[in-house]
Amino acid sequence: MGGDGGADPVIHFVFVHGASHGAWCWYKLTTLLDAAGFKSSSVDLTGAGISLTDSNTVMDSDQYNRPLFTLLSDLPPHHKVILVGHSIGGGSVTEALCKFTDKISMAIYLAAAMVQPGSIPSPNLSNLHVGEEEIWDYIYGEGADKPPTGILMKQEFRRHYYYSQSPLEDVTLSSKLLRPAPVRAFQDLDKLPPNPEAEKVPRVYIKTAKDNLFDSVRQDLLVENWPPSQLYVLEESDHSAFFSVPTTLFTYLLRAVSFLQR
Numbered sequence: 700m701g702g703d704g705g706a707d708p709v710i711h712f713v714f715v716h717g718a719s720h721g722a723w724c725w726y727k728l729t730t731l732l733d734a735a736g737f738k739s740s741s742v743d744l745t746g747a748g749i750s751l752t753d754s755n756t757v758m759d760s761d762q763y764n765r766p767l768f769t770l771l772s773d774l775p776p777h778h779k780v781i782l783v784g785h786s787i788g789g790g791s792v793t794e795a796l797c798k799f800t801d802k803i804s805m806a807i808y809l810a811a812a813m814v815q816p817g818s819i820p821s822p823n824l825s826n827l828h829v830g831e832e833e834i835w836d837y838i839y840g841e842g843a844d845k846p847p848t849g850i851l852m853k854q855e856f857r858r859h860y861y862y863s864q865s866p867l868e869d870v871t872l873s874s875k876l877l878r879p880a881p882v883r884a885f886q887d888l889d890k891l892p893p894n895p896e897a898e899k900v901p902r903v904y905i906k907t908a909k910d911n912l913f914d915s916v917r918q919d920l921l922v923e924n925w926p927p928s929q930l931y932v933l934e935e936s937d938h939s940a941f942f943s944v945p946t947t948l949f950t951y952l953l954r955a956v957s958f959l960q961r
């Protein structure tokens with residue numbers, strides 16, 4: 700799977716984080732996969748994790764996704780990866796799928812924005828308003844009279860919306876590491892042109908059933924609008940399955956890729 704039946708048989712997973720998170724959020728998954736003999740990589744998109752860029756200066760998706768694109772373009776010839784994206788990181792996965800189709804053997808969307816290139820997503824899919832409260836802080840890096848440059852969930856709402864089923868240690872860890880997400884990088888998410896080649900790559904959707912942020916109805920709508928080849932449900936997972944149910948997620952990833960070897 701590393702190659703197309705070529706010299707490099709290693710199964711290589713590449714993980715892409717969602718808004719405000721970073722490569723760090725995959726630490727449980729990469730530990731499990733590495734111990735089981737797989738190869739895993741996780742990227743910090745521009746302005747996330749330990750990226751040295753201020754996320755408020757990220758102008759578009761191309762700049763935001765650059766570290767992922769660099770990783771994919773630096774892969775040896777014929778080496779393919781399994782790309783796994785969480786949440787809005789699904790947008791990065793789809794963009795990579797369109798740009799580097801021949802480098803990706805499978806795209807896996809974990810509670811993620813899986814929007815078909817060339818389609819018009821229904822407006823309630825990208826609605827960030829949950830309930831009555833304002834759960835987001837906006838950062839106005841270019842002045843209060845200009846559109847926001849960054850967005851970050853308020854600390855008091857994170858336990859409920861991101862991590863309701865996750866260990867408290869991981870909530871504490873995230874409180875040290877979350878960074879504002881670059882709003883302008885997400886605005887091209889639904890602007891990709893149709894791409895018949897990318898459509899040929901198998902796609903997997905993993906649904907998170909106890910998700911207070913991205914509810915079941917909206918996840919089902921994504922799946923209905925662009926049906927994947929495999930669908931899994933993590934019954935006990937909050938929005939952040941990498942923290943709440945890492946072992947079950949690990950087994951689902953292995954089950955998903957086992958279909959590639961048949």
Ligand SMILES: CC[C@H]1c2cc3[nH]c4c(c3C)C(=O)[C@H](C(=O)OC)c4c3nc(cc4[nH]c(cc(n2)[C@@H]1C)c(C(C)=O)c4C)[C@@H](C)[C@@H]3CCC(=O)O
Nearest residue numbers: 717718786787810811812820824825826885886888912913
């Ligand atoms: C500022 C609007 C922009 C956007 C931002 C955004 N989206 C998510 C976050 C932020 C700041 C999250 O924190 C959450 C996440 O990544 O958690 C780790 C987000 C989600 N976005 C989803 C789907 C989705 N978002 C958009 C569009 C935008 N998100 C704006 C342009 C779309 C489309 C079609 O345009 C879609 C399908 C979910 C996967 C999660 C859950 C958030 C939610 O409840 O909607």
